Amino acid sequence: xxxxxxxxxxxxxxxxxxxxxxxxxxxxxxxxxxxxxxxxxxxxxxxxxxxxxxxxxxxxxxxxxxxxxxxxxxxxxxxxxxxxxxxxxxxxxxxxxxxxxxxxxxxxxxxxxxxxxxxx
Amino acid sequence: xxxxxxxxxxxxxxxxxxxxxxxxxxxxxxxxxxxxxxxxxxxxxxxxxxxxxxxxxxxxxxxxxxxxxxxxxxxxxxxxxxxxxxxxxxxxxxxxxxxxxxxxxxxxxxx
Numbered sequence: 001x002x003x004x005x006x007x008x009x010x011x012x013x014x015x016x017x018x019x020x021x022x023x024x025x026x027x028x029x030x031x032x033x034x035x036x037x038x039x040x041x042x043x044x045x046x047x048x049x050x051x052x053x054x055x056x057x058x059x060x061x062x063x064x065x066x067x068x069x070x071x072x073x074x075x076x077x078x079x080x081x082x083x084x085x086x087x088x089x090x091x092x093x094x095x096x097x098x099x100x101x102x103x104x105x106x107x108x109x110x111x112x113x114x115x116x117x118x119x120x
Numbered sequence: 121x122x123x124x125x126x127x128x129x130x131x132x133x134x135x136x137x138x139x140x141x142x143x144x145x146x147x148x149x150x151x152x153x154x155x156x157x158x159x160x161x162x163x164x165x166x167x168x169x170x171x172x173x174x175x176x177x178x179x180x181x182x183x184x185x186x187x188x189x190x191x192x193x194x195x196x197x198x199x200x201x202x203x204x205x206x207x208x209x210x211x212x213x214x215x216x217x218x219x220x221x222x223x224x225x226x227x228x229x230x231x
């Protein structure tokens with residue numbers, strides 16, 4: 001069965017960096033795009049980034065462009081999100097989600113999420 | 121880019137039908153048949169319920185259906201059950217540089 005497991009979250013001071021990982025199993029990782037989606041406490045879902053199956057195309061929300069970098073290692077079935085210059089408003093649960101492979105970019109499987117808290 | 125517009129809350133009694141709307145623009149909802157709907161129970165990850173406006177993934181109850189008219193998509197839940205009480209989010213492919221946009225979410229209460 002498809003599994004996505006996030007790790008690397010925690011408490012970090014504003015301006016500092018953090019790297020999230022997402023370990024995938026149960027599907028052919030190298031043939032699907034993967035998203036990062038976040039949810040601030042008590043708020044709705046916010047799409048963050050998408051990377052294509054081979055890493056050649058990357059897309060970002062305006063709110064994180066220039067600060068966050070999405071990447072993947074298909075040999076390790078792992079997705080990453082490098083988060084630099086963190087702000088208090090980046091505090092959220094971060095989910096990795098498998099792209100369905102259709103043009104609509106729906107997310108058909110989600111990880112359990114990992115909490116990132118940006119606070120001094 | 122602004123989020124898609126959903127009502128903050130809807131409610132219904134067991135057995136009834138409810139509809140949640142999701143309004144965008146011609147650059148997203150109205151321009152493509154790529155609207156998805158997600159269900160999220162408290163403390164849990166979202167679950168895909170509808171993709172490409174009206175398609176149900178395997179395992180999703182046929183009580184859930186989706187449709188679209190112009191710039192507004194809709195999720196209908198028929199035969200409402202207590203377990204349907206959750207938050208629901210729509211999303212759409214967009215023409216902009218950010219390919220995915222979510223709605224603000226709708227809290228469904230089963231009375």
